[in-house]
Amino acid sequence: MPTVIEKALDYIGGMNTSASTPDSMDESTTKGIFKYLKELGVPVSAADVTARGDQEGWNTEFTKKVAGWAEKVESENRIVIKNPEYFSSYMREELRALV
Incomplete structure (x- = not known):
């Protein structure tokens, strides 16, 4: 996995991953990260998110939600960032700097 994706997942891992859904600030940050990495040509896959979530013991529902966003961005589906x-x-x- 590229270092830039590792760093992005580190940012997400610093959020309240024990909650079943990210709060609005964390949601906007996560979606922004995924969209930006896609623009840089290194999209985060749902598998990357799921692997990190399983490895670090993130809440299952949190992991599913975040992996879903990664999948949407990677497949170029529309995603709304409420607070960019x-x-x-x-x-x-x-x-x-890591790309």
Whole structure:
């Protein structure tokens, strides 16, 4: 798995992964990360998310929800980011540096 995807999953792993659904801030951040990585040419797959979630013991429903978003972005389906400002320029710079 590319380092940039590992880093993206580290960001997601820092969220409240014990909840069954991410809060709105975490949802917007996660979707922003996935969309940005797709733009950079390194999309995150649902399998990547599921593997990390299983490895780190994320809540099953949380993992399914996040993996679903990854699948939507990877397959170029429309995804709504309610609060795009939560995906910070710092995260963008960190991820871009790893591509």
